[in-house]
Amino acid sequence: MFVLDACRQRVLGFFARGRPVAADAGGFGPRCAHRCEVPDLSAGRGEGEGFVQFMKTLDGGRISIGAMSLGIAQAALDASVRYSKERKQFGRSIADFQAIQLLLADMVTELEAARLLVYATARLKDRGQPFTRFSAMAKLKASTVAMRAADAAVQIHGGAGYMTDHPVERYFRDAKLMEIGEGTSQIQKLIIAREILREAGHRIGG
Numbered sequence: 001m002f003v004l005d006a007c008r009q010r011v012l013g014f015f016a017r018g019r020p021v022a023a024d025a026g027g028f029g030p031r032c033a034h035r036c037e038v039p040d041l042s043a044g045r046g047e048g049e050g051f052v053q054f055m056k057t058l059d060g061g062r063i064s065i066g067a068m069s070l071g072i073a074q075a076a077l078d079a080s081v082r083y084s085k086e087r088k089q090f091g092r093s094i095a096d097f098q099a100i101q102l103l104l105a106d107m108v109t110e111l112e113a114a115r116l117l118v119y120a121t122a123r124l125k126d127r128g129q130p131f132t133r134f135s136a137m138a139k140l141k142a143s144t145v146a147m148r149a150a151d152a153a154v155q156i157h158g159g160a161g162y163m164t165d166h167p168v169e170r171y172f173r174d175a176k177l178m179e180i181g182e183g184t185s186q187i188q189k190l191i192i193a194r195e196i197l198r199e200a201g202h203r204i205g206g
């Protein structure tokens with residue numbers, strides 16, 4: 001796990017299995033680290049409270065990942081509607097084929113359902129109500145929907161969808177990150193199960 005300060009373009013800290021590690025943030029696209037400085041991150045917080053602080057940060061961050069997922073799914077849908085109107089096969093727009101229409105219908109229905117969940121979670125946070133379970137559910141659902149939408153968008157674009165001329169191949173890659181960053185989909189499910197059981201008075205392993 002690591003923390004980036006995008007404005008000042010420096011790494012605030014790297015953590016691997018609980019230990020700070022000095023390293024460069026190379027190897028993936030969205031980075032902004034040029035050098036690694038690890039200042040005292042415990043300022044203002046008691047020793048050993050960093051983990052709890054990180055967990056709270058992740059709860060909020062998962063709403064952001066949910067919102068980013070909605071953006072990817074919306075972009076994938078918009079590109080698919082546009083392309084299916086333009087692309088002609090067998091003398092007709094591919095939008096006239098029911099096979100394409102079914103994909104579009106699923107994309108927009110799943111997107112709007114995910115949107116409601118993400119917005120409901122943001123409202124809980126704004127009202128100061130518990131939202132740990134909801135942020136995990138919103139991230140899980142919205143990232144899954146983004147991945148499916150990106151997949152369908154590439155399919156609707158056919159071979160063109162695989163090329164960098166169209167943005168949908170990037171949506172596919174971006175959507176995959178939504179299922180991994182800030183905790184993978186599997187971890188979200190574990191959080192959701194833990195929370196629903198805790199709400200029912202059961203502590204896992206307790």
Ligand SMILES: Cc1cc2nc3c(=O)[nH]c(=O)nc-3n(C[C@H](O)[C@H](O)[C@H](O)COP(=O)(O)OP(=O)(O)OC[C@H]3O[C@@H](n4cnc5c(N)ncnc54)[C@H](O)[C@@H]3O)c2cc1C
Pocket residue numbers: 001002003004028029030177180181182183184185186187190
């Ligand atoms: C492009 C990109 C940007 C990133 N940006 C940041 C960032 O800015 N800040 C930051 O802190 N991190 C960042 N990350 C890291 C990201 O949060 C982690 O990759 C993610 O949390 C998964 O951790 P991991 O890679 O160690 O996978 P692992 O924990 O090794 O997981 C590997 C697989 O095992 C599964 N798994 C692991 N544990 C369990 C379990 N208990 N039960 C069931 N399944 C399990 C996972 O779901 C996954 O399928 C970024 C990652 C990428 C790819």
